[in-house]
Amino acid sequence: MASTEPQSTLDAVPEPQSTAAPAPTTTTPTTPLPTSIVILGGNLAGLGVLHNLARHTIPALQRLPSQPQYKITLITPNNHFFFKPASPRALIHPDLLPGGEKQIFRDLSDAVKQYGELVTVVKAYATDVDTSKKEVTIKHVHTNSPSDSEGTSAVRYDVLVIATGTKARSALWTMPGQGTEGLHAAEDATKREWERFRTKLKNLQAGTHPHHSILIAGGGPVGVETTGEIATLLKAMGKTEGVTITLLSGSDRLLNRNCNESLGRKAEAYLKKNFGSLVEVKHGIKVVSVSDSVIPGEGGVEQHETTVELSDGTTRTVGLYIDATGGSGNADGFLPLTWLDASSRVITKDDFFRVRGSGSSEETDHQANGIYAVGDVVSGSDNTLISTNFQVPVVCSSIGVDLATKILHPEGGESQSSGVKLPAALKQKTFKNKMAGTLLVPIGPGGGVGQILGWGVPSLMVKTAKAKNFLVDMIEPAVTGSQWK
Numbered sequence: 001m002a003s004t005e006p007q008s009t010l011d012a013v014p015e016p017q018s019t020a021a022p023a024p025t026t027t028t029p030t031t032p033l034p035t036s037i038v039i040l041g042g043n044l045a046g047l048g049v050l051h052n053l054a055r056h057t058i059p060a061l062q063r064l065p066s067q068p069q070y071k072i073t074l075i076t077p078n079n080h081f082f083f084k085p086a087s088p089r090a091l092i093h094p095d096l097l098p099g100g101e102k103q104i105f106r107d108l109s110d111a112v113k114q115y116g117e118l119v120t121v122v123k124a125y126a127t128d129v130d131t132s133k134k135e136v137t138i139k140h141v142h143t144n145s146p147s148d149s150e151g152t153s154a155v156r157y158d159v160l161v162i163a164t165g166t167k168a169r170s171a172l173w174t175m176p177g178q179g180t181e182g183l184h185a186a187e188d189a190t191k192r193e194w195e196r197f198r199t200k201l202k203n204l205q206a207g208t209h210p211h212h213s214i215l216i217a218g219g220g221p222v223g224v225e226t227t228g229e230i231a232t233l234l235k236a237m238g239k240t241e242g243v244t245i246t247l248l249s250g251s252d253r254l255l256n257r258n259c260n261e262s263l264g265r266k267a268e269a270y271l272k273k274n275f276g277s278l279v280e281v282k283h284g285i286k287v288v289s290v291s292d293s294v295i296p297g298e299g300g301v302e303q304h305e306t307t308v309e310l311s312d313g314t315t316r317t318v319g320l321y322i323d324a325t326g327g328s329g330n331a332d333g334f335l336p337l338t339w340l341d342a343s344s345r346v347i348t349k350d351d352f353f354r355v356r357g358s359g360s361s362e363e364t365d366h367q368a369n370g371i372y373a374v375g376d377v378v379s380g381s382d383n384t385l386i387s388t389n390f391q392v393p394v395v396c397s398s399i400g401v402d403l404a405t406k407i408l409h410p411e412g413g414e415s416q417s418s419g420v421k422l423p424a425a426l427k428q429k430t431f432k433n434k435m436a437g438t439l440l441v442p443i444g445p446g447g448g449v450g451q452i453l454g455w456g457v458p459s460l461m462v463k464t465a466k467a468k469n470f471l472v473d474m475i476e477p478a479v480t481g482s483q484w485k
Contacts, residue, residue, distance in 0.1 A: 034069035035403065036156050038136055040126050040334075041163035042076030043084070043175075044385065044478060045375025047111055048392035049161050050074055051481030054115045057400040060425035064407050072118055073155055077125045077141045077186035078175045080105040081479050085385055086470035087173055088222060089442075091194055092201070092229040096445055103472055105187060106479045114481070125186075126334040127152065129160070131367040136160065136334075141186065159399055162335070162346055162355070162373040166327035166383065172197060173222060174327065196304075200320045201230070203303055205239045210295070211305055211319035212242045217287045218324030219249030220257065221441050224267050226324055228443030231275040245279045247271075248310075250286045250325065258382045259439045259451055266449045267441060270459070274444065286311040290321060329377045339368070345381070346373040351431040352398045353378065353391060372398060385471070386435045392484075397429040442467030 037053060039046050050072060058070050083104040086097065094101040112119045124138035135154040168174040171193040175186040204212060214230065216223050227247045234240050249256070253264035271279045289309040294302050306321035329345030338358040341347055349356045353372050357365025374395045376383045381391075404426045437454035440462050447459030448467050477483035 032069075034071040035158045037070060037072045037159040037161070037399070038155055038157040039072065039074050039161045039163060040076075040136070041161075041165055041330075041375070041377075042074050042078060042108055042121070043082060043163070043165060043375075045165065045377075045388050045392065046074065046076065046161070046163035047081065047478060047481075048388065048484065049163060049374055049395055050111070050119065051484045052392055052396040053399065054118060055481060055484055056425040057396050057403075058118070060400060060423040061403055061407070063423065064404060066407050068403075068407060070118065071120070072115075074108075074112065074119060074121045075124055075126065075136070075138055075155065076108070076121070077123060078108070079123065080107055080187050081111065081475075082175050082187060082190065083472065083475050083478075084173060086472050086475075088225040088229050089470040091172065091197065092226070092233055093445070097472055098469055099472065103475060105191075106475060111479050111481065122155070124153075126164070128334050129371075130154075131371075134158065134160075134370070158370060159403070160371045161395065161399075162331060162371065162377055163375050164330040165376045166345075167330040168323075168327040169325055170323040172322070173324070197320070197322070200304060201233075204243065204319050205234065205237060207239070210303075211317055212244070213316070213318045214243070214245045214320045214322070215248070215306075215308055215316060215318045216245065216322045216324055217248045217250070217308075218326065219247060219251060219254040219264070219281075219283075220324070220326060221255065221439065223247060223249075223322075223324035224254055224271075224441055224443060225448075226322060227271065227279060228448065231271070231279050232444035232446075235275065235278065240278050243278065245275075246316075247279065247281045248285050248287070249281060249283045252283055254281065255439070255441065255449075258384070259437070260454060260456070262456070263439070263441075263449055263451055266456070267443065270443050270447075270449055274446070287323070287325075290323075326383075329379075331373075331377055341379040343379075345379040346377050347379045348373055351394070352428065353395045353431070354398055354402075370402065382433070382436075384439070385474075386438060387433050389483075390433050390435075391431060394429045394431045397425070397427065400426040401428045440466040442470065 039050055053072060061068060086104045089097055090101045090104050097103055108121055112121055124140045126136050127139050128137040134157050136157060137152055137154050139152050171189045175190050216227055227245055231245055234243060254267045255264040268281050271281065287308055288311055291307050292304055295305050305317055305319060307315060307317045308321055309315050328343050329340065331340055331346050332344040336358060339346060339355065347356045348354060353374055355368045355371040355373050357368030359365035372395050374391050375388045381387055404422060438452045440450035442448040442462060445467055446463060448462040450457045450462045
């Protein structure tokens with residue numbers, strides 16, 4: 001529509017026609033986006049990858065001819081690193097740990113502040129991965145801080161590392177992601193569960209609970225270690241009368257994974273020798289259902305009891321029930337089920353930890369290009385700290401090789417250096433667990449059972465190596481990255 005406003009005099013004067021040649025068109029060069037590396041999971045595996053990339057892989061890539069830029073985004077629902085291997089001791093005997101309970105919950109800022117703008121931490125958990133857009137949809141965990149986003153958002157990735165670990169049936173042993181939107185951070189769910197546990201245990205110790213029995217489901221290391229810690233505490237306080245701790249193995253023996261068959265028998269013998277009738281071990285029985293109820297206690301104080309239905313057809317009501325059964329992979333909430341095994345762990349192509357995707361093991365699913373998995377969430381992982389520490393450098397080498405190939409061969413082609421001498425950080429490593437067959441299981445502070453490289457070791461060695469402090473001396477190097485010099 002034409003303007004109805006009067007035209008100004010200046011507008012009415014025609015512009016003189018220039019006879020000069022037109023000025024050349026100039027274009028402002030656009031700055032390419034930095035390569036976006038997204039890590040899902042901020043515990044042992046995720047932090048290990050972050051430190052390796054920041055300290056070794058990225059500096060090596062930036063020495064290549066194009067000198068690309070990088071950005072690492074760590075997506076995790078927790079504010080704190082949680083050292084799960086020490087949780088049985090911290091939960092029951094925190095005073096016996098150097099630094100106490102707070103030692104195993106370390107602020108993530110201690111890990112990332114050294115890297116400045118290279119690393120950003122987003123408090124959220126993944127809900128979807130769009131491989132066509134190369135985006136991760138995340139759900140933010142709410143806090144009281146106005147600087148934190150709410151709701152959902154999408155994060156672009158060029159490299160995606162899945163280090164989300166496993167999810168246990170009980171928040172005692174892991175920090176949940178999904179369902180923590182209303183919490184300050186995911187570790188709050190774990191700490192809240194710890195307080196409930198300690199209240200129940202305190203009532204049992206005081207003799208104010210009508211049920212004096214404890215039921216622990218799970219005959220793996222966590223179940224055996226927790227049994228030993230509780231039994232040691234009750235024995236030291238002289239509170240064993242009328243109390244029975246029942247440990248359900250769910251199998252034909254204790255410690256039936258990743259160790260020699262004899263180790264489970266040794267663990268059962270150790271429990272019997274040191275705690276007598278206080279501890280009973282039952283094999284071949286699993287938990288079918290669990291229900292909690294509130295009952296009146298002494299002085300009108302409410303107490304809780306748990307009714308457990310067992311696979312042998314019996315039902316037991318106990319004052320304290322602990323689920324220490326193995327968890328499942330924490331990846332089914334955001335990855336296609338065709339990418340996962342029956343335990344919801346991520347299937348990888350080979351020993352380099354590149355994700356297979358929906359293709360068979362013989363073919364490549366190109367939608368999964370640039371996606372890697374590490375730690376307990378990997379299909380076939382033995383879920384040990386030792387294994388994770390051997391996986392981390394391999395994953396980072398895979399990322400380095402793949403990114404270097406794109407830089408040196410932008411048109412595609414074989415992974416060659418094109419005459420460029422690649423540093424060690426950009427050379428492919430192959431996974432090998434050099435400590436396979438190693439498992440140390442403390443059964444109280446005084447010792448326990450274990451094997452190294454498949455060979456049994458005496459209780460004194462277990463006491464010295466792990467039972468004394470539950471490996472807490474490994475926390476500082478893991479958090480600060482000093483173990484990855």
